[in-house]
Every structure is written in C-alpha cells, then in structure tokens.
Amino acid sequence: MNMKSIKLLTRRARLAQFALALPLLLGNLHNTAQAANETAKPTYPNKTVRIIVPFGPAGVADALPRIVGQKLSEKWGVPVVIDNKPGASGNIGMTAGILAPADGYTLTLAPTGNLTVNPTLFPNLSFDVKRDIAPITVLGESPNLLVVNAKVPVKNLDEFINRAKQSGVSMSFGSPGTGSGPHLAGELLNQIAGTHLLHVPYNAMALAMNDVMGGTLDSMFVASAISLPHIQSGKLRVLAVAGAKRLSQLPDVPTVAESGFPGFDVTSWYGIVVPKAVPQPIINKLHQDISEVLKMPDVRQKFAALGVTPVGSSPQEFSAMILNESKKWGGIIHAANIKPAQ
Template sequence: MRSFTTRRSVLRAFAVAGAVALGGLSALAPATATAQPFPTKPITIIVPFSAGGTTDILARIVGQYLGTKFGESVVIENRDGAGGNIGMQLAARAKPDGYTLFMGTVGTHAINEHLYGNLKFDPRKDFQPLTRVAMVPNLLVVNPERPYRSVQELIEYAKAHPGEVTFASSGNGSSIHLSGELFKQLAGVDMLHVPYRGSAPAVTDLLGGQVDIMFDNMPSAIQHVRSGTLVPLAVTPSKRSSELPEIPTVAEAGVPGYEATSWFGMFAPAGTPDDIVKLLNEAIVEALHDPEVVEKFTAQGAEVYSETPESFAQFIEAENEKWSAVVKASGARVN
C-alpha cells in the first residue's frame, strides 16, 4: 500500500511539473470555470392573449423552431386579460436570464401606455426588444349592401351623412379601433365607433348589417372577402398585400399618409445579458428565414419580418409617437 501511494505521489508531481511547463497551474483549472451554455432548461414564451389568436399562433410557430434548434422545450404560456397587460406585467417581473420571453404587439408596446391609466410596469423601460417577427395588414371591409365600393365613395358618403357610418372594432383602444380613428382624422370624416368584445362578434354583426364597415386583421377578414360576403375597399399598410394584390392601399385610394399595420415582436425582460440577447436575436431571425416558418406565417396572412434589437427599439419609439397622437385625438381611455 505504501509503495502504491509513493508511486502515485511521484506521478502527480510529474503531472504538475508538466502542467507548469505547458503554461502554469491554470492549465489544471476545472472545466466548470468556463461560461455555461445557453439554454440548459426549458424556455417560456408568455403570450398576453388567449390561445388560437394571431399572437398565439405566431408565437407557437417560432417556439417550435427554437425548441428544435436548442434541443430544449419551449413552453407557450397564455396569460390574457386587460388588453395584454396581465401577461405583460408577469413578463416584466420575470428573471432577466433569457428563459422567459414575451410575444408583444402594437397594442402592448405602442398603444396601451397611452390608453391605460396606472400601469404597474413600463412597456418600454421594462422590456428588451429582440426582433419584430411579423407584420399583419388590416383590411377595410364593408357590408355588401352598403352603397360604397371604393374609399372615395365611402368618404363622400360619410361627409354627406356625418356620424351615420358605423365602424366596428374588437374593442376600445385595439389596433382595429385606432385604424378607424386614424382614417377619420386623415380623411376628415365623422364616423361612429362601435366596440365589441373581440373581432369575431364584430365581424358577425358586420356580416349581418348591424354595422357598416370594419378595419379588421386580414387573417379573420380574408375568408369573407374570398367568399364574397364582405367587400374589400383597401388594405392599411403602405404597400399592397401579396394575398390580395388587386386591392389598393388606403393611401393609394385617396387618403395620403395613411398607414396602419398590426405588428408582432419578441421581447425579453430588461436587464437580460447582452450575449443572451444576441444569441436569441440570431436564433429567432434564423427561424424567420426558414422556408417552413415563412410558409406557416403566410398562411396566417402575416408577412415575416426580422431585424436587430436596436432597429426594433427605434421602431417602437416611432410607433409610440404615432399612436399616442391617435389615442389622444380619439379620446379613448381605459382605467
């Protein structure tokens, strides 16, 4: 036993000497001293709206890709309510380690701040933008029994009948509502807003003739356009939709400067380390260039969009400036 111990001590001495000769004792430092890889456990994406909506669907498509890429589960957690504020508050308070992400929208990050009083978080300061993931156009549609078949005819009718044209929305302060308010401001017309608890009941009443027009998200309106039960007048972005290329933009149709698009983007809590932010941005952008992901987005009427965190942050600032003015002019307020 003693000879074995002595021999082991000699061998260890030679090993130490070799390590010193090759660069010092630091060569013997354990591997655990290096940075841990990311991720090493499941990632959660908080969606501030109910399952089955556009925000949820897009988050699941991206999450599925990330799960495959990282070899870790990506869990979608739906926390709906208060226009997205419940899920947003939860995400804002999450540990900034990259394991909790948030799928935000034009509503959560450019409208709610100006619409709701006494928010318990800051939509801009408490979140780290990663990238936009999609732009979804709104579609100006009318009941087929109405006497206007173009934007100009709608404007002429609304001016001749102030306050009589009704436009439906999915709720006060929604992007659909504010798309109509922006139209009113730029076209110089007086129309009556009729809010609903969601897009589906609003479309139902539009089809039934209880309301006249609606600036609906394309994914829920396009099926009725294709079936002929709703008449499309224009799309709301600055360029035409590849899904309905024959339909002009609102600006082309006679309202210069009009542009309103629903957008969706991925965020992390503020304070997330820069290297994790970079890694997540690159992974999500990679997903958004995958042909299968692009195909799935297109099927939802969404246009894939990716960018740097810095570019996304600048876009959010511009969107806040734009929509704060629209909210103020509309008089909409939720306490």
C-alpha cells in the first residue's frame, strides 16, 4: 500500500470518528444552553404579587389575606398587596381574579359563597369554577353559631324548634343578604327540622345582628368571631354551634348535629385560588409557602383572635370540598327557590 492510500484511509477514519462524536457534542452543547437558560430564568416570584379580595376593606375576608400576605412578602422578598374589589355579592372581584393573566402574580381570596353558592344563585357568571379556577388551599374556617335575642324564651335548639312549630307563633331569622351563608343555614334548618322561620335579609351582617339584639328579629346564624362578645355580654343567647365541632370558647354549647340533626355543618371558609392555566410548579410553591405561613405561631394567634382555625388543605382536598359543598348548597337553593336580590 502506497503512502497516498494510507493517508486516504487515515482521513476516512478521522471522519468516521468525528461522525460518531458529533451527536454527543451537540447533546452537550444543548444541555449547556438549557442550563444557561434555566439559570437566566427569574425565580418566582420576582415582582409584586396581588391578592384580590372580592369585598371591602373590613371583616374576616379582608383580614386573613392581609395577615398571610405580610408573611409571604417577608418570605419572598417582594411586595404582596391587597386589592379590594367589592360588588355584586363578590362576583366582580372573583371575575377580575379569574380572568387575570395566569402567571401566578394574581391570587384571589375566595370565601365559601363565591365558589359554592354564587354559581347556582347567579347562573350567568362569566366564569366557571371547575373550568377556570385552580384551588390552592383553604386559609381557615370558622363555624357559625345559632343565636337568639336574650328575651326569646328558649334555652336550646330543641326548645327553639318546638316554639317555631307552635300554632300562632311566627319566628324570624336575619341574614346579611339573600343567598349569604347565614341565609342558607337558616333555610337548611327549615328543611331538616320542618320549621318555617321567616327570612329577613339585610345589607350587612352588623345590621341584622343589631336587630336580633334589639328584639326586632328572633334569631340568626352568625360567625363566632362577630357574635362571641355579644354572647358574653348577655345581649345574645347561643343555642348551638353550626359547625362539625364544638368551640373551645363555648365548650358547653352543643353542635346542631349533636342536638338531633346529624350531618348539619355550616362552616365559613376562606380559600386562595388562581386562574386554571397557572403552571403547576407555581401552584405547588404557592401551596407549600402558604401552608408554612399558616403553621407560624403568631399567624395562628391572629387567626384565633378572629375566630378562625387555620387549615392549609391541599389543592386536591380543596377541590373536593368545593365540589361537595356546591352540591349541598345548590340543592338547598333549588329546594327553597332562592333567587338573587334584584
């Protein structure tokens, strides 16, 4: 074999080696570029996060996201601002939150009614809970109490129901509005106890409760945080806890379920949701970080002062809760033929 042939074979061998090595080289270049890309991506969150509250700047629904938002801001190193958007029974704020960009920078505070009552009460909403919402977690829950004016001659739920069924006796219950939690709680009691309590809607919880204390109304279901001071002062008498468990502040007061109506549970809860298309890694981070905040002793103390128990449920648990309660409240709305106030 002459020198020319040897050189030709050597060149072919080198070309073959290069061809074999080329895919590996390209793969390494791709991995390097991808790693550089990932490094260049900003960590979430890297700018202001907004929490929309579909009610005005007062009450438990406003206080909870402020408490949690402050802690998240400290954890993330970015501002977390509360954006109150009241109106239309919370539907204005909910719509704004759900139709916001799905980038994780807009969260929405979603109370019980906005996710499980309003979709039935207002059939023309511009969003669908199942299609458009990704649940993150439940911040906390608070049971309602059945209270009466201190002059109503009943000491417990059994006496209350018996009096409501007496011939010639008309008893009333108030609420902060048609379709509100206290309204539906009263309708649920009517359905399972066979009573005909007259519903009197108001524009605010405080107005209804003032009329119960003043004797214009007989009763109402009301959040424990709001009613406890008036129970302790003697202006209101509590007959039963509407939640699944007794309250530590009222250990001798039975639940409605214990009083003869198993399964009765009217608990107000407050969740955080985002638009459905928010990426799963962001949903996971939001859940993890909010859950950590809810375990902080000072946060739990502030929640307790509001009569709220921290929860921190998983997105899956929250989703199941929404589904179950939507069925329950939807059935009550249809059975009582409840229509939204005009």
